[in-house]
Amino acid sequence: DGGITQSPKYLFRKEGQNVTLSCEQNLNHDAMYWYRQDPGQGLRLIYYSQIVNDFQKGDIAEGYSVSREKKESFPLTVTSAQKNPTAFYLCASSKMDTNEKLFFGSGTQLSVL
Amino acid sequence: GENVEQHPSTLSVQEGDSAVIKCTYSDSASNYFPWYKQELGKRPQLIIDIRSNVGEKKDQRIAVTLNKTAKHFSLHITETQPEDSAVYFCAASMNTGGFKTIFGAGTRLFVKA
Numbered sequence: 101d102g103g104i105t106q107s108p109k110y111l112f113r114k115e116g117q118n119v120t121l122s123c124e125q126n127l128n129h130d131a132m133y134w135y136r137q138d139p140g141q142g143l144r145l146i147y148y149s150q151i152v153n154d155f156q157k158g159d160i161a162e163g164y165s166v167s168r169e170k171k172e173s174f175p176l177t178v179t180s181a182q183k184n185p186t187a188f189y190l191c192a193s194s195k196m197d198t199n200e201k202l203f204f205g206s207g208t209q210l211s212v213l
Numbered sequence: 214g215e216n217v218e219q220h221p222s223t224l225s226v227q228e229g230d231s232a233v234i235k236c237t238y239s240d241s242a243s244n245y246f247p248w249y250k251q252e253l254g255k256r257p258q259l260i261i262d263i264r265s266n267v268g269e270k271k272d273q274r275i276a277v278t279l280n281k282t283a284k285h286f287s288l289h290i291t292e293t294q295p296e297d298s299a300v301y302f303c304a305a306s307m308n309t310g311g312f313k314t315i316f317g318a319g320t321r322l323f324v325k326a
Contacts, residue, residue: 131311131312133314135316140222140318140319141318142219142302142316142317142318142319143257143302143316144316145313145314145315148311148313149311150311150312156309156311156313158313159214159315190256190257194312196311196312200245200312201247201259201262202247202249202257202259202314204256204257204258205256206255206256207256
């Protein structure tokens with residue numbers, strides 16, 4: 101379980117509310133990623149970051165925002181603009197030297213009240 | 214952008230039989246093809262990967278093949294065991310100024326004892 105930590109494990113969002121999912125890694129990885137997992141749809145890329153203070157949109161960035169102020173941390177905010185936020189959210193990290201495998205966190209299940 | 218198609222979505226085999234999962238990708242710039250296994254309630258974990266300069270790779274009961282011309286790659290599991298039951302994801306990754314990994318929709322494998 102060591103290396104990349106997500107919190108909380110479960111999160112509930114009310115209508116119109118922004119919520120933030122935490123992701124921390126101690127693997128000294130430069131790159132970090134956020135994926136959304138829906139049943140039967142695999143993992144879809146929301147945002148990714150290769151370096152501190154820089155990040156790029158993935159395929160489904162609308163309604164989400166991120167920051168990368170520290171190498172170890174890549175929090176994801178699910179804004180009120182995301183109309184269907186219920187999903188399992190996975191954070192991942194990887195080395196940047198070469199194209200390398202992803203190390204995943206244990207995920208956060210977000211549900212709407 | 215890159216698109217990864219994965220088939221079948223569900224696969225049921227008898228213990229001891231082989232299982233084959235197939236994926237296709239769209240962007241010839243993809244150069245790294247990992248496979249992840251996700252057991253129920255757990256995070257995805259890498260089981261095998263292959264780079265674009267290699268046609269085949271084997272690790273005990275698991276093998277992956279890559280056909281760059283046809284843009285498809287496959288996972289082969291031999292002598293399946295009940296503990297192989299899980300969801301398997303293929304992925305394609307490329308360098309876009311950073312490494313972006315796109316996943317297939319997943320295959321749920323059931324191994325019947």
